[in-house]
Amino acid sequence: xxxxxxxxxxxxxxxxxxxxxxxxxxxxxxxxxxxxxxxxxxxxxxxxxxxxxxxxxxxxxxxxxxxxxxxxxxxxxxxxxxxxxxxxxxxxxxxxxxxxxxxxxxxxxxxxxxxxxxxxxxxxxxxxxxxxxxxxxxxxxxxxxxxxxxxxxxxxxxxxxxxxxxxxxxxxxxxxxxxxxxxxxx
Numbered sequence: 001x002x003x004x005x006x007x008x009x010x011x012x013x014x015x016x017x018x019x020x021x022x023x024x025x026x027x028x029x030x031x032x033x034x035x036x037x038x039x040x041x042x043x044x045x046x047x048x049x050x051x052x053x054x055x056x057x058x059x060x061x062x063x064x065x066x067x068x069x070x071x072x073x074x075x076x077x078x079x080x081x082x083x084x085x086x087x088x089x090x091x092x093x094x095x096x097x098x099x100x101x102x103x104x105x106x107x108x109x110x111x112x113x114x115x116x117x118x119x120x121x122x123x124x125x126x127x128x129x130x131x132x133x134x135x136x137x138x139x140x141x142x143x144x145x146x147x148x149x150x151x152x153x154x155x156x157x158x159x160x161x162x163x164x165x166x167x168x169x170x171x172x173x174x175x176x177x178x179x180x181x182x183x184x185x186x
Contacts, residue, residue: 002054002057002058004054005051005054006054006055006124006127007118007124008047008051009051009129009130010051010118010129011047011051012047012048012051012129013128013132015048016048018040018044018098019040019045022037022040022041022098022099031099036098036099037099040098040099040104051129055130058130058157059133059180065172065173066172066173067147067170068144068145068146069142069143069145069168069171069181070145071141071162072143073141074139075138075140076137076138076161077137077138077139078131078136125137125155127157135157135158135159136159136160136161137155137157138157139153140155140156141153142154145168154179156171156179157181158181162181
C-alpha cells in the first residue's frame with residue numbers, strides 16, 4: 001500500500017492542475033456541473049489527499065530502520081527526473097479535455113499504466129511533489145556506521161542542498177530507490 005501511496009504522491013501537482021482547470025472552466029461557464037465534472041473533482045480531490053498522505057508517510061519515516069551514515073560522495077540527480085514528469089503534467093493538464101468521457105477514461109488508463117511501471121520498477125525516486133516541497137534527490141555512496149559492510153550506494157531524498165559530507169547523517173533506509181536523509185541529531 002505504501003508503494004501505491006508514494007506513486008499517488010508523485011502526481012499530486014498534476015491532480016491539482018486538473019482540478020484547477022475544471023473549476024476555472026466551470027466558473028467561466030465553459031463547463032457545467034454535470035456528473036463527469038463533479039466526479040472528476042471528487043476523484044482528483046481524493047487522490048490529492050491520498051498523495052499528500054503518502055508523501056507525509058515517507059517524510060515522517062515511521063517504522064523505517066534508522067542508520068547512521070557517513071557520506072563518501074553525493075550527486076544531485078533531481079534534474080534527470082523532474083523535467084520529464086513536469087512535461088507530462090503540462091500535457092495532461094492543458095491538452096486533455098477531461099469533460100469528455102473518452103478523454104477521462106484515457107487519462108485514468110494512462111495514469112494506471114504509469115502506476116504499474118512505477119511500482120513494479122520501484123521508481124519512487126521520481127517524485128516531483130517532494131521536489132516542490134524542497135527535497136532534492138541524490139545518488140549517494142556512503143558507509144553505514146552501524147554496520148561493517150564497506151561502501152554502499154543508494155538513492156536518497158534530502159531537504160535542501162547536500163553540501164557537507166564530513167558529519168554523520170541519519171539515513172532512513174526504507175528502500176534502495178527511496179530513502180530519506182537527515183542531519184544527525186546530537
